[in-house]
Every structure is written in structure tokens, then in C-alpha cells.
Amino acid sequence: MIQSKIKQNIPLAPLTTFKIGGPAKYFVETETKGELAAAFDWARENKEPVFVLAGGSNVLINDKGVDGLVVKICNSGIKVMGQRLDCGAGAGLMAAARTAISANLTGLEWAIGIPGTVGGAVRGNAGAYGKSMSGAVETVTVFDAKKKNFFIFSNKDCRFDYKESVFKGDNGEQSRLIWQVIIKLENGNAAEIKELSDKYLKYRQQTQPKLPSAGCVFKNLLIANLRECDENLANEAIETGAGKDDKVGAGWLIDKLGLKGKAIGGAKISLEHANFIVNTGKATAEDVVALISFIKQQARDKFGVQLREEIEYLGF
Ligand SMILES: Cc1cc2nc3c(=O)[nH]c(=O)nc-3n(C[C@H](O)[C@H](O)[C@H](O)COP(=O)(O)OP(=O)(O)OC[C@H]3O[C@@H](n4cnc5c(N)ncnc54)[C@H](O)[C@@H]3O)c2cc1C
Structure with a gap:
């Protein structure tokens, strides 16, 4: 019975890497397909909206908490099947990367050091060093809460783009959940795989x-878009090597604004990496939102650039 697993007034801050945010009105951990479907049925019957939380490493949760049912995805198995990994969406992305490395499979080394789950990584097409989930995912088992059924999505069906996928279309309340992911890798050389993953880490x-954070706050910028806003800045990005491939880091731009170290309340722009906002101890979601707004305004006023958030807001 799902009813017995549904808890009330559960603090969410400890379940996030930011360590910020209020409680969930209702909270449930789902480990099986049956529990996931039953949780949605329960929410429908009780007229509560559903929000999904996985590793909590890319979210900012409202100080007031989340008014609805927060479903935590907890199917965390990882199986090696030849060149493939069969991962529960709740499996750690790092655990998947380490499993691949132990099996001498190459293609996930970039993921070493990225917190969060495989499901969360698919939704946001997580990536680093020019690689991303889109290059590794073969199929995804998806729960469609509206159709009350599970479907298999191919890589193409996921409509991956830079930090985007078809699963982001839901906005806030979720209706399509990533439940299981098949990752396709290649056989590799053990020493080369270890060397690469050690280098990245x-x-x-x-x-x-x-300090606690939610990773990069903003998406990187396309140099072509930056050029439309500020030709000199785009040239500088290329000349200094800050612009790689077709993008330049939002951190570079925030640094150019002279904002490293800027703080509002307990939220501070990291001195190590300007695209990270860190929680110095007692940051509230309100502090973070105010700092994000300040950065966006400065970027607009000084360079005419519109920064877009990579982090997701829950409960706003
Ligand atoms: C120190 C640090 C470094 C980071 N480095 C990187 C990096 O190099 N590259 C990068 O891309 N990211 C990075 N991140 C961000 C983050 O780790 C990734 O985006 C991660 O993939 C998010 O997964 P999660 O399980 O934590 O998702 P959560 O934060 O729990 O959720 C993120 C969003 O996805 C939704 N979601 C989660 N699971 C599912 C699911 N199964 N089905 C449907 N929706 C779901 C949630 O509702 C939410 O909207 C970093 C974060 C930190 C804290």
C-alpha cells in the first residue's frame, strides 16, 4: 500500500546539494514501477500536484517548501550487460560511471565527479568536457502519468539538446518520469579510461x-548570440580561449562583470567558479533568487546579455 509510505512535512533541504529549502507537504520514496504508478494515483485522488526529486543536485527549493507530493525516485540498480549499462533512474551518475570504468567500458569518464542520478542527468542532458548524456543514452523507460503507462523512448525520442531534453517540456509539475535508462558504451583500454577519468576528477x-551549491547556475552562452549583444566581448572570449567550440562559459561572463565574491544574505558567488552560487551556511532560497536576479540584471545592463538558468526551481 502506497499510503503507508507517504509521509508528511518532510524537510527537503538535506536532500539537496544546496542544503536550502522548506519541507514537502507530502513525500514518498518509490523503488518499484508499481509504487511510482500508485503514488501518482494517490496524488490524483487527493488532488495534490506531483513534483519529482532525485539527487537534488540541480534544484533550488522554495523556503516555504513544496505544496504537493514530492516523489523521490529510488530505483538505483545498475547492471552491466556487455557494452551496455542498465540503470535505474535513481542510480547515481557517478556510480554508473564507476561501474563502466570497472568493466573497462569507455564513454562515461566525463561524468566522474558530477553528483545526482542517471534520471536527473537524462532530463537535463548533463555533460562536461564536450560530452553529454545524449551521446551515451540508448533507450529510456518513461512513466507517462497522464496515460498511466510505461513507454520506451529511443535516443531520438528524447530530443536532446544542450542541457535540454523532451522531459523538460513539462515545467514544474511533472507528467513524464524517467524510470530506467540503457546506456551504450564501447570497450576501452583500462589504463586510458583511468587516466582520463582521473584527469577530469x-x-x-x-x-x-x-561549499554546498547546485552546480552551474546558468547555461553557457552561444558565442553567436554573444556576438549579437557585444561584438568585442565575443572576440575577447575567442582570443582568450574562454570560448570553446561554439560556447563560452556563463562563469566567464559573470567574472567579467566583476561579481566573484558578491553576496546576498548567505548566498555568495563562488570565488573559485563564478557560475556557482554557494551556500555559506545560512543561505535561504530568497537569498539565492535575489542574487540570481542581480546577476541577470547586471548581465543585461552591461552587456545586453540574457542569462538563462540551468538550475530548476521547485515549489515556486
Ligand atoms: C558540485 C556540482 C557539480 C556539477 N557539475 C555538473 C556538470 O559538470 N555537468 C552537468 O551537466 N551538471 C552538473 N551539476 C548539476 C547536476 O549534478 C546535474 O544536473 C544532475 O544531472 C542532476 O541530477 P539530479 O538527480 O540531482 O536531479 P535533481 O536535482 O533531483 O532534479 C533536477 C530536475 O530534474 C527532474 N528530475 C530528476 N529526476 C527525474 C526523473 N527520473 N524523471 C523526470 N524528471 C526528473 C527534477 O524534477 C528537477 O526538475 C553539478 C552539480 C553540483 C552540485
Whole structure:
């Protein structure tokens, strides 16, 4: 019975990497397909909206909490099947990457050091060092809450783009949930795989803050778009090597605004990486929202650039 698993007034801040936010009115952990479907039935019967939380590493939760049922995806199995990994959506992305490395499979080294789950990574097409989930996902088992059924999506059906997928179309209240993911990798050389993943992890440790955060706050900018706003800035991005491929980091732009170290309440723009807002101890969601608005306004006023959030808001 799902009813016995549904808890009330559960603090969500400890379930996020930001350590910010109020409680869930209702909260349930789902480990099986049956529990997931039953949780949605319960929400429908009780007229409560459903929100999904996985690793909590890309979300900002409202200080007032979330007024509805928060479903935490907890199917976390990972199976190696030849060159494929069969992952529950609740499996850690890092656990999947480590499993691939142990099986001498190449293609997920970039994911070492990225917190969160495989499902969350599929939804946001997580990536680093020029690679992303879109290059590794073969199929996704999806629960469609409106149709009350599970469907298999191909890589193409996921409509991956930079930090985007078809699953982001739902906005706020969720109706399509990623339940299981088949990741297709290649056989690799054990020493080369280890060397690459060690390199990525070391770079991350050297460049990212240790304080609680939700990773990069803003999406990187297309240099072509930046050029339309500020030709000189776009040229500078290319000349200094800050612009790689077709994009330049939002952190570079925030640094150019001179905002590293700027703080509102307990929220502060990281000194190590300007696209990270860190929680210095007692940050509230309101502090973070105010700091995000300030950065966006500065970017608009000084460079005519409209920054777009990569993090997701829950309960706003
Ligand atoms: C220190 C740090 C470093 C980071 N580095 C990177 C990086 O290099 N590259 C990168 O891309 N990201 C990075 N991130 C951001 C984050 O780790 C990823 O976006 C991660 O994939 C989010 O997964 P999650 O399970 O934590 O999702 P959550 O934060 O729990 O959820 C994010 C969104 O996805 C939805 N969601 C989650 N699971 C599902 C599901 N199964 N079905 C449907 N919707 C779902 C949620 O409702 C929410 O809207 C970093 C974060 C931190 C804190």
C-alpha cells in the first residue's frame, strides 16, 4: 500500500546539494514501477500536484517548501550487460560511471565527479568536457502519468539538446518520469579510461567550490548570440580561449562583470567558479533568487546579455 509510505512535512533541504529549502507537504520514496504508478494515483485522488526529486543536485527549493507530493525516485540498480549499462533512474551518475570504468567500458569518464542520478542527468542532458548524456543514452523507460503507462523512448525520442531534453517540456509539475535508462558504451583500454577519468576528477577538484551549491547556475552562452549583444566581448572570449567550440562559459561572463565574491544574505558567488552560487551556511532560497536576479540584471545592463538558468526551481 502506497499510503503507508507517504509521509508528511518532510524537510527537503538535506536532500539537496544546496542544503536550502522548506519541507514537502507530502513525500514518498518509490523503488518499484508499481509504487511510482500508485503514488501518482494517490496524488490524483487527493488532488495534490506531483513534483519529482532525485539527487537534488540541480534544484533550488522554495523556503516555504513544496505544496504537493514530492516523489523521490529510488530505483538505483545498475547492471552491466556487455557494452551496455542498465540503470535505474535513481542510480547515481557517478556510480554508473564507476561501474563502466570497472568493466573497462569507455564513454562515461566525463561524468566522474558530477553528483545526482542517471534520471536527473537524462532530463537535463548533463555533460562536461564536450560530452553529454545524449551521446551515451540508448533507450529510456518513461512513466507517462497522464496515460498511466510505461513507454520506451529511443535516443531520438528524447530530443536532446544542450542541457535540454523532451522531459523538460513539462515545467514544474511533472507528467513524464524517467524510470530506467540503457546506456551504450564501447570497450576501452583500462589504463586510458583511468587516466582520463582521473584527469577530469582532478580538474573538477581544482576548479569547483567545496561549499554546498547546485552546480552551474546558468547555461553557457552561444558565442553567436554573444556576438549579437557585444561584438568585442565575443572576440575577447575567442582570443582568450574562454570560448570553446561554439560556447563560452556563463562563469566567464559573470567574472567579467566583476561579481566573484558578491553576496546576498548567505548566498555568495563562488570565488573559485563564478557560475556557482554557494551556500555559506545560512543561505535561504530568497537569498539565492535575489542574487540570481542581480546577476541577470547586471548581465543585461552591461552587456545586453540574457542569462538563462540551468538550475530548476521547485515549489515556486
Ligand atoms: C558540485 C556540482 C557539480 C556539477 N557539475 C555538473 C556538470 O559538470 N555537468 C552537468 O551537466 N551538471 C552538473 N551539476 C548539476 C547536476 O549534478 C546535474 O544536473 C544532475 O544531472 C542532476 O541530477 P539530479 O538527480 O540531482 O536531479 P535533481 O536535482 O533531483 O532534479 C533536477 C530536475 O530534474 C527532474 N528530475 C530528476 N529526476 C527525474 C526523473 N527520473 N524523471 C523526470 N524528471 C526528473 C527534477 O524534477 C528537477 O526538475 C553539478 C552539480 C553540483 C552540485
